[in-house]
Amino acid sequence: MSLVDIQDVRKSFGPLEVLKGVSIEIGRGDVAAIIGRSGSGKSTLLRCINGLEEFQSGAISVDGMMVGKTDLRTLRRHVGMVFQQFNLFPHLTAGENVMLAPTVVAKLQKGEARDRAAALLEKVGLAGKFDAYPSQLSGGQQQRVAIARALAMEPTVLLCDEITSALDPELVNEVLRVVEQLASEGMTLILVTHEMRFARDVGTKLIFMHQGRVHEEGAPKTLFAHPQTPELAQFVTGAH
Amino acid sequence: MTYQMSFGDLLPYWDVLARGLLYTIILTVVSTVTGLAVGTAGAWARSFGPKWAGYAVGAYVELIRNTPFIVQLFFVFFGLPAIGVKMTESEAAFLAMVINLGAYSTEIIRAGIQAVPKGHLEAAASLAMSRLETFRYVVLKQAFMKVYPALSSQIVIVMLGSAVVSQISAEDLTYAANFVQSRNFRAFEVYLVAALLYLLLAIAMRALLRGIGRALFPKA
Numbered sequence: 001m002s003l004v005d006i007q008d009v010r011k012s013f014g015p016l017e018v019l020k021g022v023s024i025e026i027g028r029g030d031v032a033a034i035i036g037r038s039g040s041g042k043s044t045l046l047r048c049i050n051g052l053e054e055f056q057s058g059a060i061s062v063d064g065m066m067v068g069k070t071d072l073r074t075l076r077r078h079v080g081m082v083f084q085q086f087n088l089f090p091h092l093t094a095g096e097n098v099m100l101a102p103t104v105v106a107k108l109q110k111g112e113a114r115d116r117a118a119a120l121l122e123k124v125g126l127a128g129k130f131d132a133y134p135s136q137l138s139g140g141q142q143q144r145v146a147i148a149r150a151l152a153m154e155p156t157v158l159l160c161d162e163i164t165s166a167l168d169p170e171l172v173n174e175v176l177r178v179v180e181q182l183a184s185e186g187m188t189l190i191l192v193t194h195e196m197r198f199a200r201d202v203g204t205k206l207i208f209m210h211q212g213r214v215h216e217e218g219a220p221k222t223l224f225a226h227p228q229t230p231e232l233a234q235f236v237t238g239a240h
Numbered sequence: 241m242t243y244q245m246s247f248g249d250l251l252p253y254w255d256v257l258a259r260g261l262l263y264t265i266i267l268t269v270v271s272t273v274t275g276l277a278v279g280t281a282g283a284w285a286r287s288f289g290p291k292w293a294g295y296a297v298g299a300y301v302e303l304i305r306n307t308p309f310i311v312q313l314f315f316v317f318f319g320l321p322a323i324g325v326k327m328t329e330s331e332a333a334f335l336a337m338v339i340n341l342g343a344y345s346t347e348i349i350r351a352g353i354q355a356v357p358k359g360h361l362e363a364a365a366s367l368a369m370s371r372l373e374t375f376r377y378v379v380l381k382q383a384f385m386k387v388y389p390a391l392s393s394q395i396v397i398v399m400l401g402s403a404v405v406s407q408i409s410a411e412d413l414t415y416a417a418n419f420v421q422s423r424n425f426r427a428f429e430v431y432l433v434a435a436l437l438y439l440l441l442a443i444a445m446r447a448l449l450r451g452i453g454r455a456l457f458p459k460a
């Protein structure tokens with residue numbers, strides 16, 4: 001059975017239908033790259049998976065938990081999320097950002113949470129930055145802290161919404177390398193991205209959203225080489 | 241006619257003034273701490289609480305911000321006994337000041353809460369934090385950080401405004417000055433000294449608040 005199972009999800013904001021019956025299955029260890037034009041519903045779909053948005057019909061399950069029926073906090077302990085704007089807590093150091101949820105939510109001992117945070121910061125290449133405040137870090141470093149923070153809750157699946165889009169070009173790679181490492185360790189990832197090369201090289205599954213629907217999906221290399229629809233063909237050429 | 245100044249006539253009463261000053265300091269500190277707690281709760285109710293609580297707090301804030309402090313004080317001290325709520329001058333002074341600062345700081349802290357980016361709330365929610373945990377660990381300190389200068393000013397205003405409690409015979413610095421003046425008839429000297437003491441107190445408070453701010457928010 002797939003780890004994340006999205007069945008015929010529909011979602012409207014008032015009169016505007018943004019998701020018009022989306023079905024996607026994502027297996028354990030998959031790296032699903034979601035691409036598509038601005039406004040095609042990529043973020044909304046991602047936000048439905050961890051309950052940041054409610055949807056009107058259809059069903060989403062994550063590791064057997066039905067979104068909407070399962071208690072939100074239980075669901076979110078298994079679903080991590082990283083945002084375009086990092087959203088680090090500015091009054092806490094990098095280490096404290098990573099430690100917060102493990103201590104407050106998972107009730108880990110301070111020392112244990114500290115060890116875990118230190119290990120995760122090291123993993124994302126920020127071993128020396130435990131005591132730095134977000135304002136003292138570059139965008140790429142902040143985003144890596146945000147990844148470490150999400151990983152600290154040991155999620156089953158990690159959602160990433162355009163996590164390199166707010167970065168200066170020269171900082172994009174340091175973040176992508178971290179994501180690639182997670183992928184190689186078998187982490188299940190769902191990424192909304194504009195990094196086509198990354199989607200092709202690291203993704204195990206490509207999902208092209210268009211006007212609130214999954215317009216095309218399949219193996220990234222195949223899809224990029226042979227888009228079946230004019231919309232994807234145009235999107236792929238336009239993106240370069 | 242020339243007026244012969246004589247600050248020496250104040251000397252026999254220095255302890256009265258000192259006690260008044262101490263009273264003002266204690267009243268200010270105690271009602272500031274309590275008032276900020278009320279303001280925090282009020283700001284929470286207006287931002288995250290149930291609708292009815294938000295409206296109730298909104299009414300309280302508007303009522304207090306649009307009426308004179310002295311009337312609030314008189315209502316507490318002279319009005320409430322009519323419905324059986326009796327208290328000492330000090331208790332009434334404390335309560336009126338808490339009610340007053342509570343309302344103003346509700347608005348100030350609420351502004352700070354609104355300035356916290358929505359993305360931070362979503363990040364906290366995505367980390368499975370509850371609304372209350374989010375408020376306590378993510379929102380509150382950021383909010384205080386953002387409005388700390390405004391809060392500091394309000395606290396000094398409250399300290400200066402506390403002079404009004406002398407009107408119900410709470411024995412603060414102004415009450416002490418009135419008392420001394422009624423004994424030695426040295427109004428010019430007494431009120432000049434009282435004014436200087438308030439000035440020094442205000443300057444000291446601002447310095448103290450700045451220090452507290454630096455300690456609380458190291459990398460603001």
Ligand SMILES: Nc1ncnc2c1ncn2[C@@H]1O[C@H](COP(=O)(O)OP(=O)(O)OP(=O)(O)O)[C@@H](O)[C@H]1O
Nearest residue numbers: 013016018036037038039040041042043044045162
């Ligand atoms: N909270 C909201 N209220 C109303 N409309 C919204 C809301 N959020 C998104 N929308 C609308 O839903 C549509 C899809 O938005 P969404 O953010 O999911 O697109 P996207 O594919 O992520 O686009 P982008 O590449 O620009 O991030 C857009 O038309 C957007 O204006």
Ligand SMILES: [Mg+2]
Nearest residue numbers: 042043044162
């Ligand atoms: Mg988006």
